[in-house]
Amino acid sequence: MRKLLFKSLFRAPLSEAAPTLADAEVQELATRVGGAARRRLGRSLAIREVDAGSCNGCELEIHALSNPYYDVERFGIRFVASPRHADVLLVTGPVTKNMREALLRTYEAVPGPKWVVALGDCALDGGCFKDSYAVAGGVSAVLPVDLHIPGCPPPPLDILRGLLALLDRVAVGTARAPG
Amino acid sequence: MPSLIDLNLEGQQVQRHRPWPRTVIDSAVWGFATRQLAERRWSLLSLWGEPAMVHMALFDSRSAEIGVVSLECPDKHFPSVAAHHPPAQRLERSIQDLFGLVADGATDSRPWLDHGQWGVRAPQGEAVAITAPEPPYPFLKVEGEGVHQAAVGPVHAGIIEPGHFRFSVSGETVVRLEQRLGYVHKGTEALMIGADPIRAARLAGRVSGDSTVAYGFAFARAVEAASDLAVPPRAVWLRALCAELERLANHLGDIGGICNDAAFALLLAHFGALREIVLRAAATAFGHRLMRDVIVPGGIARDIDDAGKAAIRAALATIRRQFPELVELYDDTASLQDRTVSTGVLKPELAAQYCAGGFVGRASGRGFDTRRTLAYPPYQDLRFEVPVLQQGDVNARIWIRIREVEQSLSLIDQILDQLPRGPLLAPLPVQGQGEGVALVEGFRGDVLVWLRLRDGVIARCHLRDPSWFQWPLLEAAIEGNIVADFPLCNKSFNCSYSGVDL
Numbered sequence: 001m002r003k004l005l006f007k008s009l010f011r012a013p014l015s016e017a018a019p020t021l022a023d024a025e026v027q028e029l030a031t032r033v034g035g036a037a038r039r040r041l042g043r044s045l046a047i048r049e050v051d052a053g054s055c056n057g058c059e060l061e062i063h064a065l066s067n068p069y070y071d072v073e074r075f076g077i078r079f080v081a082s083p084r085h086a087d088v089l090l091v092t093g094p095v096t097k098n099m100r101e102a103l104l105r106t107y108e109a110v111p112g113p114k115w116v117v118a119l120g121d122c123a124l125d126g127g128c129f130k131d132s133y134a135v136a137g138g139v140s141a142v143l144p145v146d147l148h149i150p151g152c153p154p155p156p157l158d159i160l161r162g163l164l165a166l167l168d169r170v171a172v173g174t175a176r177a178p179g
Numbered sequence: 180m181p182s183l184i185d186l187n188l189e190g191q192q193v194q195r196h197r198p199w200p201r202t203v204i205d206s207a208v209w210g211f212a213t214r215q216l217a218e219r220r221w222s223l224l225s226l227w228g229e230p231a232m233v234h235m236a237l238f239d240s241r242s243a244e245i246g247v248v249s250l251e252c253p254d255k256h257f258p259s260v261a262a263h264h265p266p267a268q269r270l271e272r273s274i275q276d277l278f279g280l281v282a283d284g285a286t287d288s289r290p291w292l293d294h295g296q297w298g299v300r301a302p303q304g305e306a307v308a309i310t311a312p313e314p315p316y317p318f319l320k321v322e323g324e325g326v327h328q329a330a331v332g333p334v335h336a337g338i339i340e341p342g343h344f345r346f347s348v349s350g351e352t353v354v355r356l357e358q359r360l361g362y363v364h365k366g367t368e369a370l371m372i373g374a375d376p377i378r379a380a381r382l383a384g385r386v387s388g389d390s391t392v393a394y395g396f397a398f399a400r401a402v403e404a405a406s407d408l409a410v411p412p413r414a415v416w417l418r419a420l421c422a423e424l425e426r427l428a429n430h431l432g433d434i435g436g437i438c439n440d441a442a443f444a445l446l447l448a449h450f451g452a453l454r455e456i457v458l459r460a461a462a463t464a465f466g467h468r469l470m471r472d473v474i475v476p477g478g479i480a481r482d483i484d485d486a487g488k489a490a491i492r493a494a495l496a497t498i499r500r501q502f503p504e505l506v507e508l509y510d511d512t513a514s515l516q517d518r519t520v521s522t523g524v525l526k527p528e529l530a531a532q533y534c535a536g537g538f539v540g541r542a543s544g545r546g547f548d549t550r551r552t553l554a555y556p557p558y559q560d561l562r563f564e565v566p567v568l569q570q571g572d573v574n575a576r577i578w579i580r581i582r583e584v585e586q587s588l589s590l591i592d593q594i595l596d597q598l599p600r601g602p603l604l605a606p607l608p609v610q611g612q613g614e615g616v617a618l619v620e621g622f623r624g625d626v627l628v629w630l631r632l633r634d635g636v637i638a639r640c641h642l643r644d645p646s647w648f649q650w651p652l653l654e655a656a657i658e659g660n661i662v663a664d665f666p667l668c669n670k671s672f673n674c675s676y677s678g679v680d681l
Contacts, residue, residue, distance in 0.1 A: 001445070004508055049338045053363045055677045057388025057469055059338050063432075064458070067451035081336035097296040098362045098680075099341055102333045128381055132366035133302045153388070155468055 044076045045167070048086035048110065052103045052139065053129075054093030058120040058153040062090070065156045077163065083109035088166070090117045091143070092153075094126035095136040107143050115146045117166060120153050127152070182242055186212065190248070195613035197404040201234075201247035206258055209250045212237060217263040222534045224618070225627050225643040226260060226267050228274035230304045233257045234641070236616065236627060238534070243552055247616060247629065252280055259285040266533045266648055269679075277368075278304035289317060292361040292680065303369050321347035321355050329662065333362045340676035344665075351661040356654045363680040371630075371640040376402045376476040376607060379637045383628065384471055386642050387678035392418075392425040393621030394628075394642065395474035400555065401628040401640075402476035404615030406608050412599045414478035415556045420594045421461075421470045421479075422619070424491070427587045428457040429622040430580040431498075433673055437577055438509065440666040441518040449505050456494045463490035478604035488595055495588055506581055519574040523668030525656040526571060533652055536624020536645035538579040539672055543571035549620035561593050571656075576671040610635045621645065623673060644678030 051059055065072045066079070080086050083106045095103060107116070118139035121127040125138040139145050146169070149162030189211075190204035204212075212235065215221045224236035224245065234249045250257055259282035261268035271282045272291035279301030282288070295313025299306040321328070326349050333341035343359040367386060371379045383398035384391045396418050403410055435450025458468040464487030465473045473481055509515060525535070530543035540547060548565040550558040566582035568575040611632040619626050624645025631638040653672045657665060 001508055001512060004445070004504065050334055051338075051340050051363070053365060053677075054340075055385045055388040055391075056340050056675065057385070057391065057471070059340065060388055060432075060469065062338050064451075064455060067455050068448050069452065069455050079338060083334075093363065094365060096363055096365055097298075098294045098364055099333065100296065102341065102362070106334050128378075128385065129365045129367070129370065132370055133297050133299060133306075134364050134366035152385075152471060153469070155462075 044078065045088060045163070046078050046080045046086045047088045047090050048080055048083045048106065049090045049092070050103055050106050052091050052093045052099045052123075052142075053096035053135065054120060054122060058092035058123075061153045061156055061159065062092075062119070065159055070156050070160065072160070083107070084111065086110050086114070088115045088117055089143070090119055091139045092119045092123055094122040094129040094132075095139055095142050097134055097136050100136050100142055103139075103142055115166060115170065116143050117162065118145045118148045119159065119162070121150055122152075124148050124150065182239055182244070186237075186246060186248065193249070193614065195405075196247070197407060197613065197615055199245040199247065199616060201249060201614060201616075203249045203251065206250060209235075209248065210258055212248055213258070213260050213263050216260065216267075219532065223260070223264060223266055224534070224625075225629070225641065225647075226270040226274070227629070227641040227643070228278040228280050228304075229639055230278055231255070231280075233274060233280060234629070235260065236629065236643075240547075240552075245553070245616065245618070255279060256281045256283050258283050262286055266651070269651065270647060276300075277302060279307075280304065292364045294361055302366065316359060318345050318359075319355070319357050323349065323354070325349055326354060342676050346662060346665070348662060351663070353657050353660055353662060353665070356657045356665075358650060358654060360650070360676060361680050363677045365677075365681065367681045368640055368642065371637045374637050375635065376611070376632070376637065379630075379640060380474075380476055381472060383640075383642060384474075386681060387644060387675040388469065389429050390425070390621040390623065390626065390644075390675065390678065391469050391471045392421045392474060393619055393626045395472070396422055397617045397619035397621075397626045397628040398630075398640075398642070399474050399476045399478075400617035400619060401615040401630045402607070402611075402632065404617060405613040405630060405632045406611040406615075407613065408477065408605055408607065410478050410605055411602045412557075413482075413601045414603050414605075416594055416598050417479045417483060417603075418474050419557050419561070420483070420491075420591060420598075421465065421473055422621075423587045423590045423594065424457060424461050424464075425470065426622040427498075427584060427591070428454050428461070430584050430587070431457065433670065434509075434577055434580050434584075436673075437519070437573065437667060437670045438515060440670050441515050443512065443515050446505060446509060446515075449501070453498055453501060453505075456497055460487075460490040460494035463487050475604070477607050478602070480603075482603055483598075491591065491595065495591060498584075498588060502584065509577070509581075516574065518664065518667055519577060519671075520572060521570075522573045522664050523653075523656045523660055523671060524570070524572045525652050527569060529652055529655055530571065533648040535649055535652055537620075537622065537649075538576050538583065538624075539645075539649045539652065540624065541565065541567050542575035542579045544569045547625070549618050549625045553618055555617075555619070557594070560597070561590055563590055573667050573671040608635070623675065624649070642681065644675050644681075646674035646676075646679045650674045650679060 189208045190202040193201040222238040262284040276293035329346040332343040341362040345357040347355040384395045431454040435447040439447035462468045525543045527544035546567040614631045616629045627643040630640040
């Protein structure tokens with residue numbers, strides 16, 4: 001470990017070399033997310049993630065948001081363990097009937113004001129699972145949804161973009177704030 | 180000793196079932212097959228239902244043959260397999276939930292996928308509407324002085340799939356873990372009925388997100404077997420390229436994840452970065468970070484260009500440079516080893532009985548790898564080793580992953596060097612008929628797909644995740660460990676929830 005830590009002292013932090021147009025866009029997005037989060041929520045946006053029936057593809061990309069390339073924590077966006085610590089419920093999957101109650105209870109445990117973000121194509125309307133006997137539909141069939149981030153799964157940048165959109169709406173006070 | 184071939188003589192062989200035979204047998208032969216499983220002469224690959232029939236896929240390791248046997252059950256009953264061979268238990272309970280077929284003599288008749296929320300019983304058989312609320316699920320009883328229970332889930336503290344774990348604990352020690360899954364049951368197999376192979380392939384690719392390539396691959400191979408279709412060589416090689424990239428990304432992510440569960444976040448950061456590099460290379464090469472919907476029945480949907488190849492080569496170079504020193508750090512850190520060595524031991528006998536696939540089996544002495552044992556193209560033309568260890572602890576499962584990362588790096592190099600030119604897709608027959616079965620090595624083990632094509636659409640499809648036989652082993656491996664080590668054990672198994680809930 002000493003060796004690795006010693007190296008890190010001299011090595012530049014992990015960053016991407018020549019920024020292309022798309023990367024510049026990320027940087028700009030990141031700055032805006034950071035700014036918006038700070039303005040409205042005082043340096044913190046706490047997200048409780050709930051898989052309500054996804055294939056786990058969306059979870060993989062949500063995880064990627066925390067890797068050193070995206071590192072969302074630097075903007076004050078944190079994934080929290082309990083719904084009681086959360087501002088935002090981030091829900092993936094076509095809501096299965098077997099998960100409906102657990103999702104509702106998790107939502108009820110989030111203190112207001114709170115926002116719901118539906119993530120992924122399944123979360124919109126059930127996606128390719130929509131006509132199943134075991135699926136309730138999209139997230140909006142169970143909870144009031146403030147924002148939908150499309151994709152199967154959306155790559156980390158799109159998720160970041162979506163969170164920015166939410167923060168912008170929260171900042172101008174147009175988002176629904178139930179509870 | 181009878182082989183699977185002999186079994187085929189005992190019943191009526193089904194026409195156009197490829198590449199291995201399917202035989203309709205009577206209940207006496209079904210009982211015989213069950214005893215062969217119980218006595219470890221054959222292995223159970225899967226057990227699944229139809230409205231009035233049950234099927235069992237068997238593997239004979241001496242001849243490396245697969246055979247599917249089917250039993251008609253017009254009276255909705257069949258002799259329980261799990262009564263003699265416990266690995267069949269959850270599969271049998273699922274058949275009961277989905278098709279309403281009763282396993283006579285079953286040791287556990289509680290529902291599994293059915294939580295009483297669908298509004299119907301036996302939704303894939305003769306569905307019956309339910310009106311009264313279901314009784315609460317009866318968890319197994321644990322008694323003893325000072326034993327208490329901790330109930331966890333379905334919503335967990337981390338960003339993971341939903342499932343319920345009931346820990347019975349004495350002091351800090353886990354006396355019993357009982358899993359209850361089924362929360363993400365989406366009725367995938369029911370949705371496939373009547374779908375054309377392209378739509379059905381999309382569903383197959385969404386059974387388990389981290390294995391989307393493996394499922395796409397297995398499903399495509401099953402469709403191609405059923406329609407007796409040869410796939411262009413370039414597509415075959417590109418499929419293996421996707422499969423190895425998927426294995427690489429998942430193993431890198433998992434190694435970091437396990438270390439993080441031992442509070443060693445430094446390695447999560449480093450391995451997370453390596454995983455990201457692989458995903459980005461995959462996106463450049465195939466247009467999607469997870470390579471979803473890239474493999475399609477008949478071939479492959481996307482070709483790789485020079486930029487894609489260069490991105491993959493660059494990713495390999497970075498991993499080759501950084502991976503060894505990270506492995507060294509893992510191996511040299513006593514505080515980390517303290518958590519992984521001798522933790523969550525899975526005994527080789529159990530791994531063999533349950534036919535545990537992937538790193539779970541290989542860390543416990545089971546050297547089965549579909550790429551080698553039932554080699555499908557292009558793997559017979561590739562050089563690789565199948566690492567096997569005997570210890571069966573968290574550490575061994577990490578080391579199998581480490582060795583597999585090295586093997587995948589070499590495989591990807593070989594594939595890029597030898598990639599043949601040519602077309603990518605062979606047209607599927609419009610009115611495809613027949614039945615096909617395929618076994619493909621995903622990152623967590625062998626994925627089985629069986630399907631019947633009728634008039635060009637799917638009449639029935641069954642997808643079996645390796646986790647079916649790994650989840651119950653996690654229950655066994657955690658016994659006697661402390662609760663705090665559960666995340667380590669769980670992550671080192673990394674079973675799929677969506678893959679078994681389906």
